[in-house]
Amino acid sequence: MKYMLMIYSSPESWAGLSAEQRDGLSRAHNELTQELREQGLLVSAAGLADPITSRTVSVRDDATTTTDGPYAEAKEHLAGFYVVECEDIDQAIGYAARMPDAEYLAVEVRPVMETSGLEM
Known part of the structure; x- marks a missing residue:
């Protein structure tokens, strides 16, 4: 079964890390990614750009609205x-x-639903 491991961060937690800790994060991710790849368990992995670069899209009454930034205000x-x-x-x-x-x-773990339906 596929699972999405969602990595959460905040500007405060990132800013509180030293350069050495940031390098350690990068190395640990590289090592884990390589291990998962070698075991044939990795489907996909990526980091995401800062939320300020996002766009939120909604459609109401056939009208598309796009706003800058994330949908929800959150830390x-x-x-x-x-x-x-x-x-x-x-x-x-x-x-x-x-x-x-x-x-x-935090890292959230959530099952990925199959595209054939809503079953997990």
Whole structure:
């Protein structure tokens, strides 16, 4: 089953990291990505640009509206993600716990629904 491991961050948590800690985050992600790739478990992974670069799109009565920035005002934001193929949620949680970001804010684990329907 596929699971999305969503990495959350905040400007405060990122600003509070030293250059050495940021380098450590990068190295740990590279090592985990390589391990997942070698085990054939990695489906996809990417970091996301700062939320200020986002655009929120809505359609009402056939009219499209686009606004700058994220939809919700929040202290935390989605900073990146991994999609992994795991035997069960416990295995996915184990990988999420190994992400260095879990030490600073949080990593959310959520099953990915199949495109054939709403079943998981």
